[in-house]
Amino acid sequence: MPFIEESDLLELHKDIDKAQIINERLLDQIKFKNKELKKNKVQRNVLAGITGLFLIGTLAITSFTAGLSQTNYGAQDQYVLSDLDSLEAIKSRMDNLKTQNEELSLVKEYYLAKEFLEKEKIYSVQVKSFVDNNITLASEALTNTMFVKTNPFFSYSLGNFGTLQEAQRFREQLVDIGFQDAFVASYKDGKRLQIEDPN
Template identity: 70%
Template structure:
């Protein structure tokens, strides 16, 4: 076996130690480079993913907006048509409400006149009396006629006047038409109060 001197052995150990230190440094550098490579790979992957995701979202937004604009134009056209139809329907409703309002105002006037007739003294021209309850000559809903009972007769009077002069003028017209027995009477609450002087 060959013989190694101690100094050579020491040198060999030093070389081995240096080689180990160099090896450890190289391993540290490799680890560091691997970490950098992993980081850059992860960063590239993240950047690529974000870029793809951004492109997908951008395309989705653009296609949604394009479809929304089309649907908005379509909906606005439909809304315009609906609003035109709605305007005609509303106009028809307004006309219908006006007619009903006119009818209601006539009914209101009728009831106000009827209340007035019930509470105030009015004048009317009696044209006929019957022993029987013969009320088929006119309807009670007519506001210008009075059916009154004066025992044992039922009287039929025309016209409702606030003043005696108006009733006398109407009586004069009826006498000219052939109602020779017509006379003016005053009424309150649908009941005859008295027969008035015709002149």
């Protein structure tokens, strides 16, 4: 194991503290986004209900006026064209709501997966430890990473696997590309349980 200067350890500790603050801010943002998602879902459901009532009302009025004005064909054509325009607007709004619903579903799936990972025993390959929480190493595109406090260090791990064998295969790939000190560890509730056998 290489020798680390005390000044380097202090710098690493400062970096970990900064990253921990960033991580706490990100968690606060996630909580805020969850509240926003719930609020948007309620708004979407209310809007869908209002849209449905509007559509039913429009169809009821259209059928009622069509029955009364069968002799006046010019006026009936005007009502039909007006109703078709409003139906197109409703259809467009419903398509927008469907797109928003799909986006909300993706976010919900992400949070459900995160909750699952925190409750089940998983395996991950630890590639680095820092005295400071250096969260700047992670890209937002890397959703399959973990930062875990293992006193007095912060561990940086890649991959979330359901079986030890999957994690060991991934570790071998990481060793092949240069991460010689990588090892597999098991986690539950966001805490490391143990370091696993490398084979």
